[in-house]
Amino acid sequence: MADLSGVPMDELQNEIFKMVQEDMGKKQLKAKDITNAMIQKFGEEKCSKESCKEAIRTLIDSGKLVYGYFGGSSSIQVPHKEGAEPDK
Amino acid sequence: MANETKKTSTPLLDELEKGKWPSFVKEIKKMADKNPRAKDLLGQLEQSYKDKVTHWKHGGLVGVRGYGGGVIGRYSDSPDKFPNVAHFHTIRINQPSGWFYTSKALREICDVWEQHGSGLTNMHGSTGDLVLLGTSTDNLEPIFTKLTNKGWDLGGSGSVLRTPSCCAGPARCEFACYDTLNLTYDLTQAYQDVLHRPQFPYKWKFKMSGCPNDCVASVARADMSIIGIWKDDIQVDQEAVRAYAKSGVDVQSEICDLCPTKCMSWDGKDLKIVNKWCNKCMHCINAMPKALRPGKERGAAILIGAKAPILQGAQMSSVLVPFMKMEPPYKELKDLVEKIWDFWGEYGKNRERIGELIQRVGMGQFLEALEIEPKPQMVANPRTNPFIFYEEYFEEEGEQK
Numbered sequence: 001m002a003d004l005s006g007v008p009m010d011e012l013q014n015e016i017f018k019m020v021q022e023d024m025g026k027k028q029l030k031a032k033d034i035t036n037a038m039i040q041k042f043g044e045e046k047c048s049k050e051s052c053k054e055a056i057r058t059l060i061d062s063g064k065l066v067y068g069y070f071g072g073s074s075s076i077q078v079p080h081k082e083g084a085e086p087d088k
Numbered sequence: 089m090a091n092e093t094k095k096t097s098t099p100l101l102d103e104l105e106k107g108k109w110p111s112f113v114k115e116i117k118k119m120a121d122k123n124p125r126a127k128d129l130l131g132q133l134e135q136s137y138k139d140k141v142t143h144w145k146h147g148g149l150v151g152v153r154g155y156g157g158g159v160i161g162r163y164s165d166s167p168d169k170f171p172n173v174a175h176f177h178t179i180r181i182n183q184p185s186g187w188f189y190t191s192k193a194l195r196e197i198c199d200v201w202e203q204h205g206s207g208l209t210n211m212h213g214s215t216g217d218l219v220l221l222g223t224s225t226d227n228l229e230p231i232f233t234k235l236t237n238k239g240w241d242l243g244g245s246g247s248v249l250r251t252p253s254c255c256a257g258p259a260r261c262e263f264a265c266y267d268t269l270n271l272t273y274d275l276t277q278a279y280q281d282v283l284h285r286p287q288f289p290y291k292w293k294f295k296m297s298g299c300p301n302d303c304v305a306s307v308a309r310a311d312m313s314i315i316g317i318w319k320d321d322i323q324v325d326q327e328a329v330r331a332y333a334k335s336g337v338d339v340q341s342e343i344c345d346l347c348p349t350k351c352m353s354w355d356g357k358d359l360k361i362v363n364k365w366c367n368k369c370m371h372c373i374n375a376m377p378k379a380l381r382p383g384k385e386r387g388a389a390i391l392i393g394a395k396a397p398i399l400q401g402a403q404m405s406s407v408l409v410p411f412m413k414m415e416p417p418y419k420e421l422k423d424l425v426e427k428i429w430d431f432w433g434e435y436g437k438n439r440e441r442i443g444e445l446i447q448r449v450g451m452g453q454f455l456e457a458l459e460i461e462p463k464p465q466m467v468a469n470p471r472t473n474p475f476i477f478y479e480e481y482f483e484e485e486g487e488q489k
Contacts, residue, residue: 030247031287032433057285060154067156067246067286070147072398073439074156074246074286077149 007042012055015041020065021078028068028075031056096120096130100137116208125206125222128172132164143170150177150225152232156286158242159228175224176206179231180217180243182276182283185269186256187212200234215293216253216304217243247286249279254296255303263373264298265316265386266414272296274418288429289436289445299382300368306394306405311442312425313391313405314414318383321363322372328379329359343372388414389465390424393443403443410465424458431457 007015016034023029035052056076059065068077104113116133119126132143148161160178167174181197197218201207206222213219223231232242243251252275255261257268275294282288295306298316306313333339339354351365352372359379373380390412394405412420428442431454436445446454455462 028438030289030438031285032289033438053287060156060285063153066149067151068147068149069151069156069159069161069246071439072246072291074248076286079149 006048006051007038007046009051009055009058012038012042012047012051013059016052016055017059017064017078020076024078024080028070028073029077030075034076096127096134098130098134101130101134119207123202123207124172125176126208128164128170129176129206129208129222132166132170132173135166135169144176150175150228152228152242155232155242155284157245157248157284160245162222173222176222177225177228179205179220179223179228180213180215180245180251181220181235182241182243182251183212183216183218183253185254185272185276186259187216188256188259196238197235197240200231200238204231204234214309215243215245215250216295217251242284244283244291247288247290248284248292249282249288250291250293251283252276252294252296253304255298257296257298261298261303262377263301263316263370263382265318265382266298266388268296268298268314268316270416271314271414271418271421274416278422282429287433289432290439290441292429292432292442300370301374307391308394308402308404309396310394310405311392312428313394314388314421315391316382316414317368317387317389317411319385319387319411320383322361322366322383323381324359324361325379326358329354329376330357332376332379337376343375346371386414387411390421392428393441393446395441395443400444403447405443406467407463407465408460410463427458 015038019034019037020029027033031053034056035049038052038055039047039049041047056065060067060076063079065076066079068075098113101113105111105117113130116126116130120130136143143165145163145165146161148163150161151157151159158180160180162176162178164170164173164176197220198207198209201209201220204223204227205220208221210219210221220231235241252272254268254272255264257266258264259269272294276283282292292312293310294312294314295304295310296314297304297306300315300317302313302315306315329339333354333356337343339359343359344350344352344354348369348371349365349367351362353360363383373382388411389407390409391405392408393403395403409424414421432442432445435449436442440448451466452462455466
């Protein structure tokens with residue numbers, strides 16, 4: 001019988017953070033890329049679009065992840081010092 | 089912040105102060121006397137004119153906590169030379185429907201902006217937002233706090249629902265076929281989450297026009313254009329038509345002959361309209377507003393897929409729903425929008441607008457996914473019909489074989 005209990009929110013957040021951290025500098029990840037990857041990892045029975053959305057929201061609100069912007073398009077990133085940002 | 093009193097020498101920019109028209113250089117110079125950011129802006133701009141190259145760098149992580157839009161990062165590539173514009177971020181403020189402000193509200197914004205930014209604004213950006221030009225990263229949170237305390241909010245930027253915008257609609261225009269202001273406000277409130285938190289493959293713009301004059305140019309710019317339209321006959325006051333003719337309007341050549349579908353005739357006494365031929369171009373109504381009015385059965389046509397040339401060429405929107413009643417709570421519209429967003433979220437590539445996705449997968453697939461029946465009004469260009477489906481024909485042929 002399939003285990004239908006969802007992925008714990010903490011675990012989901014950790015996985016999302018890990019994914020964004022690993023892809024830093026390689027890919028501009030969007031919420032959709034992260035959601036698809038998590039559903040693929042945990043399976044549709046255990047991980048939904050809604051739970052991914054909630055996990056991303058919590059990570060953004062806590063400041064652990066931030067939204068980046070370039071050319072009218074957004075991505076999710078680990079906070080870092082901007083290459084463009086001048087030294088103070 | 090460095091604040092030198094020495095005036096910046098700007099011989100090239102000075103040229104742009106000449107002539108009768110208001111000059112942006114004149115305005116920046118006025119602000120440069122009291123704001124060092126504006127002063128360095130002049131310096132960097134003069135440098136750009138000399139070098140024939142921009143000295144701005146764009147994008148980045150700047151924003152306010154929890155929001156993915158509303159701030160557009162901008163940095164100088166010569167911070168040593170122009171330290172006061174080392175950061176020069178743009179802030180988008182969600183404008184009220186139809187751009188109605190009290191002078192008190194504008195003063196509130198300007199006070200915050202003079203304290204924390206360059207003092208320079210842009211009313212309004214092409215997105216429709218009220219734009220504040222030029223501040224540094226450390227000023228973003230204080231600006232946001234002060235503005236939200238006064239009831240303002242940031243607009244959209246990035247892969248979000250961009251701030252919905254509309255024409256002045258029934259507040260100032262007799263042709264409005266639905267309440268553009270109310271719909272804009274309603275959509276803004278209903279979709280706060282997607283306005284502030286990027287969840288889409290790319291940007292999504294709603295623009296609401298009250299009539300086919302399309303004063304917000306939604307047909308050229310919006311992923312979804314919601315354009316007021318009527319279903320029944322144009323209202324005609326024959327007396328008023330005759331009064332126009334008497335006052336010198338050549339009804340035949342100025343009205344009937346310029347009608348694109350030739351649906352009107354004038355016998356010197358009465359103006360006759362074959363309404364089923366009318367394509368709602370608004371020419372006759374604009375030319376004789378006292379005599380002609382849109383019909384009484386009003387709503388909106390929903391068009392899809394316009395965009396400016398960023399990744400691919402420009403595209404105009406085309407009809408998706410020829411007529412929809414546009415009344416609160418706008419359930420039919422919201423159901424359609426959310427279905428489209430689901431489809432786009434599922435199949436859209438990164439940085440692909442909905443119009444490009446439709447082009448890639450084909451309108452047939454798109455309509456099928458949305459469970460919308462093809463209709464004759466869904467023509468992308470006059471005298472073409474790209475949405476004829478031969479599936480049944482092929483099925484029949486296959487069965488015969």
